[in-house]
Amino acid sequence: MARQTALEGRRVTGPRGFPASRTARPFRGSRGIRRQLTVTPWLFLAPGLLIVGGFSLYPFLSTVAHSFTDARTLTAGRFVGGANYQELVHDALFWTGLRNSLLYVLGAVPLLVVLPLLLALLVQRQIPGIAFFRAAFYTPVVASVVVVGLVWVWLLDDRGLINALLEAVGFGRVGFLGDPWLLLLSAMAVTVWKGLGYYMIIYLAALADVPRELHEACAVDGAGPVRRFLTVTVPAVRSTMVLVAALSSVNAFKVFSEVYLMAGPTGGPGGEDTTLVMLVRQVGTGLSGRVGYASALSVVVFVLTLGLMLLVLRAQRREDG
Amino acid sequence: MSAVVDMRSRAEGRTGGGRRMPVRRRRPTGRRRLPTLRYLLLLAVLALSVGPFLWQLSTSLKGPGEDLYRYPPSLVPHEVTLGNYAGVARIIPVWDFALNSLKVAAANVLTNCAGAALAGYALARMRFRGRRTALLMFITAMLVPVESIMIAQFLTMRQLQLNNTLLGVVLPACIGAMNVLLMRNAFAGLPYEVEEAAYVDGATAWQRFVRIALPSVKGTLAVVAIFAFMGAWDDFLWPLIVLSDQSKFTLTVGLNFLHGTFADNQRLVAAGTVIAVLPLMVLFACLQRYFFRGLGEGAVKG
Numbered sequence: 214m215a216r217q218t219a220l221e222g223r224r225v226t227g228p229r230g231f232p233a234s235r236t237a238r239p240f241r242g243s244r245g246i247r248r249q250l251t252v253t254p255w256l257f258l259a260p261g262l263l264i265v266g267g268f269s270l271y272p273f274l275s276t277v278a279h280s281f282t283d284a285r286t287l288t289a290g291r292f293v294g295g296a297n298y299q300e301l302v303h304d305a306l307f308w309t310g311l312r313n314s315l316l317y318v319l320g321a322v323p324l325l326v327v328l329p330l331l332l333a334l335l336v337q338r339q340i341p342g343i344a345f346f347r348a349a350f351y352t353p354v355v356a357s358v359v360v361v362g363l364v365w366v367w368l369l370d371d372r373g374l375i376n377a378l379l380e381a382v383g384f385g386r387v388g389f390l391g392d393p394w395l396l397l398l399s400a401m402a403v404t405v406w407k408g409l410g411y412y413m414i415i416y417l418a419a420l421a422d423v424p425r426e427l428h429e430a431c432a433v434d435g436a437g438p439v440r441r442f443l444t445v446t447v448p449a450v451r452s453t454m455v456l457v458a459a460l461s462s463v464n465a466f467k468v469f470s471e472v473y474l475m476a477g478p479t480g481g482p483g484g485e486d487t488t489l490v491m492l493v494r495q496v497g498t499g500l501s502g503r504v505g506y507a508s509a510l511s512v513v514v515f516v517l518t519l520g521l522m523l524l525v526l527r528a529q530r531r532e533d534g
Numbered sequence: 535m536s537a538v539v540d541m542r543s544r545a546e547g548r549t550g551g552g553r554r555m556p557v558r559r560r561r562p563t564g565r566r567r568l569p570t571l572r573y574l575l576l577l578a579v580l581a582l583s584v585g586p587f588l589w590q591l592s593t594s595l596k597g598p599g600e601d602l603y604r605y606p607p608s609l610v611p612h613e614v615t616l617g618n619y620a621g622v623a624r625i626i627p628v629w630d631f632a633l634n635s636l637k638v639a640a641a642n643v644l645t646n647c648a649g650a651a652l653a654g655y656a657l658a659r660m661r662f663r664g665r666r667t668a669l670l671m672f673i674t675a676m677l678v679p680v681e682s683i684m685i686a687q688f689l690t691m692r693q694l695q696l697n698n699t700l701l702g703v704v705l706p707a708c709i710g711a712m713n714v715l716l717m718r719n720a721f722a723g724l725p726y727e728v729e730e731a732a733y734v735d736g737a738t739a740w741q742r743f744v745r746i747a748l749p750s751v752k753g754t755l756a757v758v759a760i761f762a763f764m765g766a767w768d769d770f771l772w773p774l775i776v777l778s779d780q781s782k783f784t785l786t787v788g789l790n791f792l793h794g795t796f797a798d799n800q801r802l803v804a805a806g807t808v809i810a811v812l813p814l815m816v817l818f819a820c821l822q823r824y825f826f827r828g829l830g831e832g833a834v835k836g
Binding site: 251253254255257258260261262264265266267268269270271272273275276279286332335336338340343346347348349350351352353355356357358359360363364365366367368370372374377378380381406409410414463467469470473474490493494497498502504507508511512514515518519 | 569572573575576579580582583584586587589590593603605606607645648649650652653655656657660662663664665668671672674675677678679681682683684685686687688689690692705706707708709711714739740743764767768770771774775785786789790793800803804806807810811814815818819822825826
């Protein structure tokens with residue numbers, strides 16, 4: 214571990230050859246090799262830097278730049294200052310998208326923090342067949358979100374399996390996909406369903422670190438399972454819970470596919486179910502795409518995603534401090 | 535390396551019923567009643583997590599004579615047929631879509647493994663001016679959500695005339711910053727001695743990379759490969775933006791088209807989704823341990 218941090222590499226200039234301390238390890242001997250080394254690393258890095266620079270960092274800067282222009286897909290556009298951002302504020306669809314994306318975070322994240330933890334506790338004990346159950350619980354993660362979306366569209370259909378079961382137990386049929394609010398809730402449920410296995414695995418690794426002695430001591434003192442869960446397990450995996458909260462809130466905020474599949478490309482009639490990312494795609498793509506405006510939306514998505522992540526991480530730090 | 539050993543012992547601790555001691559001991563019999571309840575819960579969750587897929591599979595196998603909306607619903611088709619699979623292939627070129635997805639996924643695996651290993655090795659094992667800057671570039675790139683740059687990426691693809699091509703689908707994610715950092719950590723976790731010895735023996739950087747370092751990080755490489763495959767096979771948003779011509783569609787975009795056009799025919803949509811999900815399920819069943827393992831496996835060998 215110590216070596217790994219040292220690798221981060223303070224520049225310790227060692228003597229020629231290998232220094233006595235292994236923490237600094239300049240592979241340099243003769244002059245020739247040193248010169249070769251200044252080129253070699255960049256040859257190794259070239260493909261990665263090219264892709265990451267060309268398709269992540271450059272597009273990011275160009276998105277920011279475009280957001281101050283009125284560019285369209287086929288025309289370059291000119292500088293319009295903050296006009297796009299001003300338009301955002303008055304765009305009802307933007308507020309709907311923002312509302313839905315934030316609601317998605319509020320609805321899905323708490324469930325994605327708690328349920329996978331319970332699931333991990335369920336599959337934690339090494340009992341016969343447990344590997345099968347763990348794998349089975351992970352299958353929704355492996356499947357494409359499109360497959361998952363379509364599977365649930367069929368299940369939640371007006372005459373689908375879930376409505377048949379609801380009717381059998383005496384509830385009436387529910388139009389899950391007809392009402393904008395119910396549709397949004399259903400989409401959240403699908404997101405949670407698909408994410409459970411993924412976060413379960415993360416929790417499973419964290420649970421392995423919880424000292425068994427703590428549980429035993431607690432049990433000896435007469436604490437029941439619920440009490441032990443709250444006083445031993447939760448504090449022990451709290452940093453993992455923060456991690457899961459950060460990951461899942463970022464993902465929930467950027468939700469696209471589930472709602473796109475269930476509500477349609479524009480988020481249903483009047484765009485009631487549209488999300489921010491759906492709006493970016495809708496506004497900015499195609500031959501008549503309003504690149505400038507979509508870029509402003511993209512910047513908002515970026516800022517809020519980052520803000521959300523920082524917010525969760527800060528909440529963690531405050532608790533620790 | 536100590537971290538790796540630690541992970542190992544932890545894993546063994548888990549097999550010992552959650553205790554850290556690798557030795558397996560019998561529990562007091564009083565605790566033995568628990569598993570029944572646990573199995574019941576496990577089965578309930580199993581029904582919830584796998585049931586929807588089974589229902590889809592069942593729907594895809596039901597013949598035209600069978601009422602899909604029949605009550606009570608039956609999971610086992612009465613009139614089993616593969617006709618829906620032929621049917622879906624008649625209305626959309628589903629096998630071409632699958633081939634496109636396969637091409638994209640295979641390319642994504644190759645480029646990610648090669649590119650991330652190369653860059654990761656340089657970041658972990660070489661000392662040069664600008665290394666911190668390079669590392670910072672990868673970290674920054676990881677923080678930029680794809681969703682917020684897709685419009686700019688789309689424009690870039692138009693400029694490169696790669697929109698509506700499979701190359702355009704592959705290119706933006708073909709070397710993931712995340713994978714570079716994963717590989718970097720894997721290489722950094724290897725012991726130095728062997729590479730030092732090779733260096734003393736006059737091995738070049740390339741030889742040290744290919745002959746010594748790379749074979750020691752096979753585990754991480756497998757993880758990168760699997761997630762690259764899964765990521766490409768499952769991706770929807772980006773192919774949806776880049777591809778406009780039906781003949782270029784990947785499976786996910788094709789399924790979306792199928793859903794939009796033939797939404798009424800549940801049997802065909804179900805058959806399409808089964809075609810899309812089956813290869814991954816098989817892959818998952820075969821390589822399950824890599825899906826779960828995460829990192830550090832190969833490091834022990836070094």
